[in-house]
Amino acid sequence: MSITAGLDVGGAHLKVALVTQGRVTAVRQIACPLWQGLDKLDAALAEARPLIADADTIALTMTGELSDLFPDRETGALTLIGRLQEAFGDRLRFWMGPRGFGNADDARRHHTDVGSTNFLATAALVGRKAGDALLIDFGSTTADVIPISGGAPRPRGLTDADRQVTGELVYTGYTRTAVMGVASAAPFRGQWVGLAREYxxxxxxVRRILGTDLAEVDQHATADGQGKTPAESITRFARMLGRDARDGTGEDWRVAAAHIREAQLRSIHDGAVLVLSASGLDAAAxxxxxxxxxxxxxxxxxxxxRTFVTYGELAGADPAAQAWATAAAPAVAVALLAGI
Structure with missing residues (x-):
């Protein structure tokens, strides 16, 4: 029986996918605050081992080289390549973007293709499954917006620097982004209130205030180190407006939070419009x-x-794994691509 594991080593999470006989059967996200030290990666890998112990091949992609644990991206990539090779040995195959997969020596030679090209793996699988599409991967820290045409990704940029210009990388995240990075003001009781430029x-x-259940996906500490109830979120959010939670009603805070969420969605929408304006994608994609x-x-x-389909559905994941296959798309992508 063929078993392939996919790992996406990020700066905040380790995402793990298991593919058995060509089908996604299990997916997990493990907190990995890499900026706190390499021991956090070691702990996350240890937690993942039981899931991937029987894998014949471990396919890996990374963005963790961007962590401020490292002085630069090259150091980050080479350090992680070495650490991961120690952990998994010859079973490892590194995703190298346009170059496909390679071993650890290949990865060292082409470290610039190893780091932060997980979006290409995600998009490559979409190309194989859908032909023409617009991929939008909205994660905890960033949003990728990638056009796929004729069965292949067609990004205008390959580096973060280029992709932030083309609209293909929108640096805003579903959970981890600070409110001050999304908007400069919010409506409160009939007035625009400038937001504190503090973390x-x-x-x-914002999403907890609006009623979203984040229990499974929000794995990191809050800004003040306190709890994650809606009431505690309102306390933190109110400080952004120079206020205490008791200074407004629940609806006051929901209106202000909805505005912040809208500003974030608009930034991703604007990136998508810019990408579409250059892509020539058919309206039916x-x-x-x-x-x-x-x-x-x-x-x-x-x-x-446009119509939409989730990544988990497109990838043909088992029903019980579809939600997390959507959430951890790059790990799923490298696991499936490595088995082709």
């Missing part, structure tokens, strides 16, 4: 929704006048 609240707080923010991607697809 006081995140988009996870669907949006493929990926990431923990896939439900919001569905809303963006509606605004774009």
């Amino acid at each position: 006081l609240a995140t988009m996870a707080d 669907p949006v493929v929704a990926a990431g923990i923010g896939a439900s919001d991607v569905a809303e963006i697809a509606h605004r774009l006048g």
Whole structure:
């Protein structure tokens, strides 16, 4: 029986997918605050081992080289390549973007193709499954917007720097982004209130205030180190407006939070419009929704006048694994691509 594992080593999470006989059977996300030290990666890998112990091949992609644990991306990539080779040995195959897969020596030679090309793996699988599509992967930290045409990804940029210009990388996240990075003001009781430029609240707080259940996907500490109830989120969010929670009603805070969420969605929508303006994609090409923010991607697809399908559905994941296959799309992609 053929078993392939896919790992996506990020700066905040380790995402793990298991493919058995060509079908996605299990997916997990494990907190991995890499900026706190390589021991956090070791702990996350240890937690993942029982799931991937029987895998014949472990396919890997990474964005963790961007962590401020490292002085630069090259150091980050080479350090992670070495650490992961120690952990898994010859079973490892590194995703190298346009170059496909290679071993650890290949990865060292082409480390610039190893780092932060997980979006290409996600998009390559969409190309194989859908032909023409617009992939929007809205994760905890960023949103990728990738056109796929004729069965292949057609990004205008390959590096983060280029992709932030083309609209293909929108640096805003479903949970981890600070509110101050999304908007400069919010409506409150008939007035526009400038927001504090302090790390006081995140988009996870905004979504909890709006009633979203983040228990499974929000795995990191809050801005003040306190709990994750809606009431505690309102306390943090109120500080952004120079207020205490008791200074407004629940509806006051929901109206203000809804405005922040809308500003975030608009930024991703604007990226999508810019990408579409250069892509020539047919109007019938669907949006493929990926990431923990896939439900919001569905809303963006509606605004774009396009149908949508989730990544888990497109990848043919087992029903019980579809939601997490959508959320952890790059791990799923490398696991499936490595088995082809």
